[in-house]
Amino acid sequence: xxxxxxxxxxxxxxxxxxxxxxxxxxxxxxxxxxxxxxxxxxxxxxxxxxxxxxxxxxxxxxxxxxxxxxxxxxxxxxxxxxxxxxxxxxxxxxxxxxxxxxxxxxxxxxxxxxxxxxxxxxxxxxxxxxxxxxxxxxxxxxxxxxxxxxxxxxxxxxxxxxxxxxxxxxxxxxxxxxxxxxxxxxxxxxxxxxxxxxxxxxxxxxxxxxxxxxxxxxxxxxxxxxxxxxxxxxxxxxxxxxxxxxxxxxxxx
Numbered sequence: 001x002x003x004x005x006x007x008x009x010x011x012x013x014x015x016x017x018x019x020x021x022x023x024x025x026x027x028x029x030x031x032x033x034x035x036x037x038x039x040x041x042x043x044x045x046x047x048x049x050x051x052x053x054x055x056x057x058x059x060x061x062x063x064x065x066x067x068x069x070x071x072x073x074x075x076x077x078x079x080x081x082x083x084x085x086x087x088x089x090x091x092x093x094x095x096x097x098x099x100x101x102x103x104x105x106x107x108x109x110x111x112x113x114x115x116x117x118x119x120x121x122x123x124x125x126x127x128x129x130x131x132x133x134x135x136x137x138x139x140x141x142x143x144x145x146x147x148x149x150x151x152x153x154x155x156x157x158x159x160x161x162x163x164x165x166x167x168x169x170x171x172x173x174x175x176x177x178x179x180x181x182x183x184x185x186x187x188x189x190x191x192x193x194x195x196x197x198x199x200x201x202x203x204x205x206x207x208x209x210x211x212x213x214x215x216x217x218x219x220x221x222x223x224x225x226x227x228x229x230x231x232x233x234x235x236x237x238x239x240x241x242x243x244x245x246x247x248x249x250x251x252x253x
Contacts, residue, residue, distance in 0.1 A: 009094060009145055011152045014083035021093025022085055029135035036098070060160070061122045071121045077101065080125040084152050086136070086145050095136040097149040099157070099165070102128040102197075102207060109201040120201055127200050129157055131167035150184065158220055163200060164228060166217035168209050181216045189215040192232040206230065 014022060023033050060080075068076035077100065086095035106124030110117050131153065136146045157165045169177055171191045178188040189195075191214055195207040209215045217228055 009086045009088055009140070009148070011084055011086050011148050014085045014096070018085050018087070018093050018096075021087075022083065022096045025093055025096050025135050025137055026133065028138060029133070031133055031135065035133075060126050064122060064125055071118055071125065076121075076125060077103070082129070082153065082156060084149055084156075086140075086149055093137075094140045095134070095145045095149055097134040097153050098132040099129045099153050100132050101125045102130040102166070105195075105197050105200075105205060105207045108207070109197070109203060109205045112205070113201075113203050116203075120203070123201060127162050127164070128197060129162050129165050131165060147180075154184065154218065161220075163219070163221050164195075164197075164217060165220055166195060166215055166228075168213050168215055171212045171214050173214075178216070184218075186216045186218045187229070189217065189229045190231055194230045194232065195228050196230050197228075 023036065026036060027033070064076050064079050065071055067079045070076065081098065081100040083099075084097045085093050088094050101124055105128050106121055109120045109124060113120055134146055134149050134153075136149075154165065169181075169188070181188055189209070192209065192211070193215060194209075195215055195217060197205045197207055207215075215229070219228065
C-alpha cells in the first residue's frame with residue numbers, strides 16, 4: 001500500500017528488522033518498549049510468523065495453535081497481534097500502528113467459563129482486536145501518514161472476518177479525535193459505557209473503558225446495524241448475581 005509523490009511512504013506489515021524503528025517512533029509518542037511487549041509486540045523472532053488474518057478466522061485460529069503451541073501463552077498473543085509500519089523511500093520507519101487482542105475481555109470470558117478456556121481464548125485472540133496505538137515521527141505528522149496507517153489496519157480487519165474493531169480515547173480528547181473517528185465510520189461511545197462482547201464469546205462478557213475514557217468501535221460485519229455499546233446506567237442496573245466482573249481495557253496513549 002503506497003502513497004505516491006515526493007516524500008512518499010509505504011504502509012506494510014512490520015518485519016523483524018523494523019523493530020528498532022518501531023520502538024523509536026512509539027517512544028517519541030510516549031509509549032515505552034514495555035508497553036509494546038505487554039501488547040504482544042515482544043519477540044522479534046516471531047515477526048515472520050505472524051499469520052495473515054485475511055486467510056479467515058478458522059485458518060487464523062489454527063495458525064495461533066500451531067505457531068504458539070498453547071493458545072494462552074505470550075507467544076500466542078504476539079502471533080495474534082498485527083503491526084503495520086510506514087516506511088519512507090529509504091526504508092526508514094516513520095510511523096507504526098498496533099492492533100492486539102483485548103486481553104481484558106479474554107481474561108473475563110475465560111474466568112467465567114473455565115471448561116471452555118481454550119475455545120474462548122482462541123475466540124478472543126481472533127475476534128476482539130483492539131487498536132492499541134498509532135504513532136508517527138514528528139517530522140512526518142500532518143501529512144496523512146497516520147490516516148494511512150489507520151485506514152490500512154481497518155481494511156486488514158475488514159478482510160479478516162473479525163466482528164469488531166475497537167479502541168479507547170480519553171473522554172476529554174481534543175474535538176478532532178472523535179470527529180476523525182466518526183468520519184472513518186466508527187461510533188464513539190458515551191463516557192463510561194461498556195462494550196457487550198457476549199455475542200463474541202457466547203457467554204456474558206462486558207468490557208469497561210475505565211474512568212474518564214471512551215470506547216470507539218466499528219462493527220465489521222454489519223456496520224451501523226449491531227450496537228455493541230451499553231450505557232453505564234443500564235449496565236450498573238443489572239442484577240449483580242447475574243453479571244460477571246468487568247475488567248478495564250488496557251491504557252492507550
